[in-house]
Amino acid sequence: MRKILLLLAAVFSLNAQTFLIRNATILTVTKGTIENGSVLVENGKIAAVGKNISAPTGAPVIDGTGQFLMPGIIDCHSHTAIEGGVNEGSVSDSSMVNIKDVLNPTDINIYRALAGGLTVSNVLHGSANAIGGQTIVVKLRWGKNAQQMIFEGAKPGIKFALGENPKRQGYPPQGFGLTGPTVERRYPGTRMGVEDVIRESFNEAKIYQAQWEEYKTKTARGEKVIAPRKDLRLEPLVEVLNGQRFVHAHCYRADEILMLLRIADDMGFKIRTLQHVLEGYKVAKEIAAHGAGASTFTDWWSYKIEAYDATPYNAALMAKKGVLVSLNSDSDELQRHLNLEAAKVMRYGGMSQDEALAMVTINPAKQLGIDNSVGSIEVGKSADLVLFDQHPLSGYSKPLKVWIDGNQYFDRMKDLEARADFEKKKKALLDKEATPARSPRGGAATEGPSQ
Amino acid sequence: MKKLFGLVFCAVGLFAAENNSVLIRNVTVHPVTGPVVENGSVLVVDGKIEEVGHKTSARSGVRVVDGKGLHLYPGMINAATNVGLSEISAIRDSVDLDEIGEFNPQLRAEIAFNPSSEHIPVVRAAGITSVITLPSDGSRGGRAGGGSIITGQGALMHLDGWTWEEMAVRPMAVMEMLFPEMRAGGGRNPFAAAAGAGRSLQEEERQYHAELSHISDFLEDVRRYKKAKDAKAPGFERDLKLEAMLGVIDGTEPLFVRAERERMIKDAIAFSDKEKVKIIIADPHEIGGMGPELKKHNIPVVLGKVLALPEHDDDAYDDPYTLPDKFYKAGVKFCFGTFDVEFARNVPFEAAQAAAFGLPKDEALKAVTINSAEILGVGSQIGSIEKGKMGDFILTDGDPLEARTNIKQMFIAGKEVSLESRHTREYEKWLKRP
Numbered sequence: 001m002r003k004i005l006l007l008l009a010a011v012f013s014l015n016a017q018t019f020l021i022r023n024a025t026i027l028t029v030t031k032g033t034i035e036n037g038s039v040l041v042e043n044g045k046i047a048a049v050g051k052n053i054s055a056p057t058g059a060p061v062i063d064g065t066g067q068f069l070m071p072g073i074i075d076c077h078s079h080t081a082i083e084g085g086v087n088e089g090s091v092s093d094s095s096m097v098n099i100k101d102v103l104n105p106t107d108i109n110i111y112r113a114l115a116g117g118l119t120v121s122n123v124l125h126g127s128a129n130a131i132g133g134q135t136i137v138v139k140l141r142w143g144k145n146a147q148q149m150i151f152e153g154a155k156p157g158i159k160f161a162l163g164e165n166p167k168r169q170g171y172p173p174q175g176f177g178l179t180g181p182t183v184e185r186r187y188p189g190t191r192m193g194v195e196d197v198i199r200e201s202f203n204e205a206k207i208y209q210a211q212w213e214e215y216k217t218k219t220a221r222g223e224k225v226i227a228p229r230k231d232l233r234l235e236p237l238v239e240v241l242n243g244q245r246f247v248h249a250h251c252y253r254a255d256e257i258l259m260l261l262r263i264a265d266d267m268g269f270k271i272r273t274l275q276h277v278l279e280g281y282k283v284a285k286e287i288a289a290h291g292a293g294a295s296t297f298t299d300w301w302s303y304k305i306e307a308y309d310a311t312p313y314n315a316a317l318m319a320k321k322g323v324l325v326s327l328n329s330d331s332d333e334l335q336r337h338l339n340l341e342a343a344k345v346m347r348y349g350g351m352s353q354d355e356a357l358a359m360v361t362i363n364p365a366k367q368l369g370i371d372n373s374v375g376s377i378e379v380g381k382s383a384d385l386v387l388f389d390q391h392p393l394s395g396y397s398k399p400l401k402v403w404i405d406g407n408q409y410f411d412r413m414k415d416l417e418a419r420a421d422f423e424k425k426k427k428a429l430l431d432k433e434a435t436p437a438r439s440p441r442g443g444a445a446t447e448g449p450s451q
Numbered sequence: 452m453k454k455l456f457g458l459v460f461c462a463v464g465l466f467a468a469e470n471n472s473v474l475i476r477n478v479t480v481h482p483v484t485g486p487v488v489e490n491g492s493v494l495v496v497d498g499k500i501e502e503v504g505h506k507t508s509a510r511s512g513v514r515v516v517d518g519k520g521l522h523l524y525p526g527m528i529n530a531a532t533n534v535g536l537s538e539i540s541a542i543r544d545s546v547d548l549d550e551i552g553e554f555n556p557q558l559r560a561e562i563a564f565n566p567s568s569e570h571i572p573v574v575r576a577a578g579i580t581s582v583i584t585l586p587s588d589g590s591r592g593g594r595a596g597g598g599s600i601i602t603g604q605g606a607l608m609h610l611d612g613w614t615w616e617e618m619a620v621r622p623m624a625v626m627e628m629l630f631p632e633m634r635a636g637g638g639r640n641p642f643a644a645a646a647g648a649g650r651s652l653q654e655e656e657r658q659y660h661a662e663l664s665h666i667s668d669f670l671e672d673v674r675r676y677k678k679a680k681d682a683k684a685p686g687f688e689r690d691l692k693l694e695a696m697l698g699v700i701d702g703t704e705p706l707f708v709r710a711e712r713e714r715m716i717k718d719a720i721a722f723s724d725k726e727k728v729k730i731i732i733a734d735p736h737e738i739g740g741m742g743p744e745l746k747k748h749n750i751p752v753v754l755g756k757v758l759a760l761p762e763h764d765d766d767a768y769d770d771p772y773t774l775p776d777k778f779y780k781a782g783v784k785f786c787f788g789t790f791d792v793e794f795a796r797n798v799p800f801e802a803a804q805a806a807a808f809g810l811p812k813d814e815a816l817k818a819v820t821i822n823s824a825e826i827l828g829v830g831s832q833i834g835s836i837e838k839g840k841m842g843d844f845i846l847t848d849g850d851p852l853e854a855r856t857n858i859k860q861m862f863i864a865g866k867e868v869s870l871e872s873r874h875t876r877e878y879e880k881w882l883k884r885p
Contacts, residue, residue, distance in 0.1 A: 108764045112760070112761070115768045115769070281877070281878075281881050282881055282884075284881075284884075285884070299794075299797070300793065301573075301874075302539050302792070302793055303539070304539060304541035305539055305541070305542060307539075308539055311873070311874040311877045311878055313874060313877070317878060320882070333760045336758075337758060340758075340800065340804075343853070343854035344854045346854065347856070347857060349878070390807075393854075393855055394855070395800050395807065395852055395853050395854060396803055396806050396807045397807060398808065419767060422765075426765060
């Protein structure tokens with residue numbers, strides 16, 4: 001009896017992440033498009049992709065007739081779910097702070113993004129300093145806790161920033177103390193200073209790294225030596241030098257992009273992604289040669305002087321020159337429709353449908369080093385899937401269902417069905433609030449104890 | 452001889468500049484106000500549409516364009532932008548928005564419209580031939596949070612021309628008004644939230660009522676001024692501020708009232724009733740119970756961004772997406788604007804998003820063409836492909852509300868205009884880098 005129960009439990013838990021989607025147009029992104037295709041999900045993984053796949057006994061079947069299935073959308077630049085400020089801007093190198101420590105899994109923008117087909121976000125520190133905080137890749141497992149949101153096995157990163165933002169505190173546009181609270185001036189205030197901050201920090205990191213290596217060599221030889229003092233600012237930079245942590249660098253102008261690539265070359269590390277990289281099209285050759293990915297906006301421009309040479313052709317132009325390009329949001333709003341952002345690169349630069357879709361799926365996956373498990377519809381990958389009512393590159397489309405690891409996290413029908421009940425609950429609360437409160441103890445007894 | 456050559460060149464140049472007659476043949480015509488004409492043609496003579504139909508014969512001297520495989524749509528209209536008045540938003544010296552002062556009806560957006568702004572060709576490239584440009588970005592007297600109420604005259608501008616004078620289709624299309632707002636309530640408007648920070652609800656309420664009474668007083672001044680003017684009263688002196696408001700109190704020129712929240716819309720309707728002025732509600736973020744009221748008063752609406760976040764944490768995720776359909780279902784006439792410069796070119800995509808969430812597709816198209824024209828008082832001039840209207844149209848390889856569609860050619864008042872921009876130039880230039 002116990003055995004049967006266990007077996008039943010096993011089957012049940014298997015079924016939760018086992019289902020068949022059939023008769024949909026499958027946009028695999030990496031392996032073409034399958035009309036009237038099916039995708040079988042088993043235990044949260046994609047088990048089969050093609051035509052005429054039959055469902056295992058008892059597995060639910062979702063009819064996708066007239067609908068489009070694509071891989072979950074990936075955003076290589078997000079600040080969603082960061083509790084409080086995104087910038088520890090008091091110092092020019094804040095590599096000791098970590099976004100992982102301030103993830104808020106109840107941020108409603110997670111759910112809203114999910115409803116737009118987003119399943120993975122690279123959650124970054126802000127751009128107030130040349131070297132910013134440590135970053136983390138999350139899966140938008142709405143309803144789970146912060147720990148459970150973290151993308152298992154995804155390499156952590158660190159944010160760098162170049163140009164106007166990191167130099168602002170050295171040279172605020174409003175001047176010092178002219179309006180609002182007096183701003184305390186701090187280095188750097190120029191692009192030259194930004195370069196120097198990064199170079200100085202890596203110089204220190206290399207010295208620090210050498211001290212530890214020396215210590216390790218000596219202790220290995222059996223010598224009794226005192227360990228170097230642990231430095232929480234330099235540790236992540238040593239990880240960068242060792243290739244254990246990705247650098248995601250906010251940048252705009254061609255000169256500063258090239259500058260950063262040269263620091264990295266000199267110091268012996270790699271820039272994993274250039275973020276925004278609005279003038280990347282001017283130095284695409286150098287970016288491709290370094291092997292950095294480019295994660296850009298499609299059509300943001302002219303909001304500041306360093307964005308005046310931005311063009312929506314940037315993504316296509318960089319791609320044509322051999323750069324791995326993704327389209328990012330940097331916004332709670334824009335992350336809700338990255339598929340529509342992708343459609344724009346078809347107009348601006350003539351990208352194909354697959355190339356456009358790749359820029360919000362497999363390309364960001366490659367940039368984040370998670371393309372072995374997400375970013376396309378392929379056997380063996382996690383079942384991070386989005387079912388759209390129309391082709392996702394159409395402005396008239398919308399997601400109907402979203403799965404992560406085969407678990408359904410968004411269902412438009414259920415969302416619509418739940419609204420009446422939600423409104424009822426909300427009204428009850430508002431009514432309760434509107435009713436004059438009667439304290440059981442009478443008088444103003446609701447105040448807390450005085451000290 | 453040299454002189455003669457010069458003259459000939461001049462004449463050619465002149466001819467080219469005035470070449471505003473064209474016949475487009477063999478094209479699918481989408482007039483918006485009537486049924487689609489397959490294999491149709493459109494004849495424009497001297498800037499005006501003369502014929503729309505199946506068999507339009509060529510005229511001598513009129514250029515013929517073969518539109519095989521293409522679609523012809525009216526040029527789109529963005530009903531709310533700051534194009535021409537703001538170049539780089541972070542650089543104040545390049546921005547001419549939000550003048551100092553509570554009442555500035557005498558300010559004219561058209562005269563500060565920079566015809567050389569790089570934004571103009573960029574917006575044009577998306578199939579947009581006209582925009583309303585407004586004197587304010589809605590930040591109420593600048594980011595410091597002044598108390599601007601009437602910010603000036605918004606102009607309807609063609610996106611082609613050598614000077615602002617040539618580009619203005621309707622110089623005083625709307626009088627922009629920032630309806631007073633209780634700022635202590637959070638919401639989507641960051642300026643409002645910032646301005647309200649640190650003030651109590653009572654203070655906000657006091658301020659709100661004070662501003663409302665300022666408006667009433669101001670309108671009363673305008674009425675007295677008109678009376679004195681009409682009566683040719685002795686000692687009457689011309690006042691530019693009050694003079695600029697005469698069209699508004701006559702009900703011939705609409706107040707373009709920015710009102711985001713239900714309460715503001717409600718108060719704005721009551722205000723228009725009381726003061727007997729014509730209003731357009733601009734950039735509402737919710738409809739609440741105001742649908743029937745707006746319909747009853749025949750008040751049109753200029754909707755802002757559809758691709759936006761919900762107002763409150765507990766709103767449905769698709770609230771901004773479904774908002775246009777709510778106005779449609781309530782029978783309220785509306786069109787779309789973006790209320791910015793950087794994203795003014797994306798107004799077709801805002802309309803498409805509304806259609807993804809309920810709004811009929813043809814209504815989405817109307818809301819960036821004919822409805823916009825009618826709401827802005829130029830319904831007889833632009834917004835559809837009809838005889839007698841200006842020759843503002845685009846040739847496309849598909850639906851112009853889709854980003855995947857390419858805008859192939861554009862005509863403004865019958866003249867073909869370039870779809871090149873700073874963006875295409877940079878692309879062409881850097882594509883060639885070895």
